[in-house]
Amino acid sequence: MSAPHLVVHRDKELMARAAAARLITTIVDAQAARGSASVVVTGGRNGNGLLAALGSSPARDAIDWSRLDLWWGDERFLPEGDPDRNDTQARAALLDGVPLDPARVHTMPVSGGAYGDDADAAAEAYAAELAAAAGPRGLGGVPEFDVLMLGVGPDTHVASLFPEHPAARETERMVVGVHGAPKPPPTRISLTFPAIRAAREVWLLAAGEDKAKAAATALSGDADPLRAPAAGAYGRSRTLWLLDAAAAADLPRALHSPASG
Numbered sequence: 001m002s003a004p005h006l007v008v009h010r011d012k013e014l015m016a017r018a019a020a021a022r023l024i025t026t027i028v029d030a031q032a033a034r035g036s037a038s039v040v041v042t043g044g045r046n047g048n049g050l051l052a053a054l055g056s057s058p059a060r061d062a063i064d065w066s067r068l069d070l071w072w073g074d075e076r077f078l079p080e081g082d083p084d085r086n087d088t089q090a091r092a093a094l095l096d097g098v099p100l101d102p103a104r105v106h107t108m109p110v111s112g113g114a115y116g117d118d119a120d121a122a123a124e125a126y127a128a129e130l131a132a133a134a135g136p137r138g139l140g141g142v143p144e145f146d147v148l149m150l151g152v153g154p155d156t157h158v159a160s161l162f163p164e165h166p167a168a169r170e171t172e173r174m175v176v177g178v179h180g181a182p183k184p185p186p187t188r189i190s191l192t193f194p195a196i197r198a199a200r201e202v203w204l205l206a207a208g209e210d211k212a213k214a215a216a217t218a219l220s221g222d223a224d225p226l227r228a229p230a231a232g233a234y235g236r237s238r239t240l241w242l243l244d245a246a247a248a249a250d251l252p253r254a255l256h257s258p259a260s261g
Contacts, residue, residue: 202240
């Protein structure tokens with residue numbers, strides 16, 4: 001378990017650009033050290049903002065896109081191409097514009113596909129794909145993710161682990177079907193805390209006034225992950241909270257790390 005480290009930027013645009021630059025550097029370093037990199041992407045306005053900023057950065061060409069594995073932290077269990085799916089939004093923001101190896105883009109199953117409307121079966125299939133990719137360096141059935149990114153919801157949810165929801169209680173499975181989510185759509189697929197905590201680095205993204213209370217709650221030091229899931233998300237070697245000034249408004253200034261802007 002790594003303690004949270006906070007970096008606060010002036011606004012969400014600067015946060016997205018700085019986070020994209022940080023991600024490029026991390027991917028390049030991982031590829032230089034181990035030959036490839038493995039990243040878990042997140043949806044939402046902050047996750048998609050980061051991907052768009054990465055796509056517009058001249059430094060993106062430093063990445064060997066053919067040696068990058070992309071995974072998803074969660075997904076809305078909707079038909080392929082649905083505009084509300086995280087992978088559909090990620091393709092529009094970045095993925096369709098870079099030379100990724102399609103075999104290394106690991107999207108979560110769609111509804112109406114091979115598993116019909118069975119989100120639990122789809123979750124089991126994604127867990128099997130993770131386990132197959134883990135190999136001897138894997139950690140408990142998942143690959144050794146270099147970076148796992150999570151957006152933080154106003155209610156402190158991360159991925160599709162919502163406060164007091166059964167999925168947030170899972171301690172063994174790496175992927176679960178989520179039913180009755182408190183925000184639409186109600187049916188989803190999500191990584192669990194065991195999968196999240198296996199990542200080398202976990203980055204939590206929060207921007208906007210509506211995230212201030214969630215950030216303050218999760219970073220209070222005594223939050224229960226069942227009631228404030230963001231408090232239970234951490235990496236093995238590093239946990240980064242990347243915020244804009246609005247999202248950090250309720251945090252003590254002493255917790256802030258300096259950031260340009």
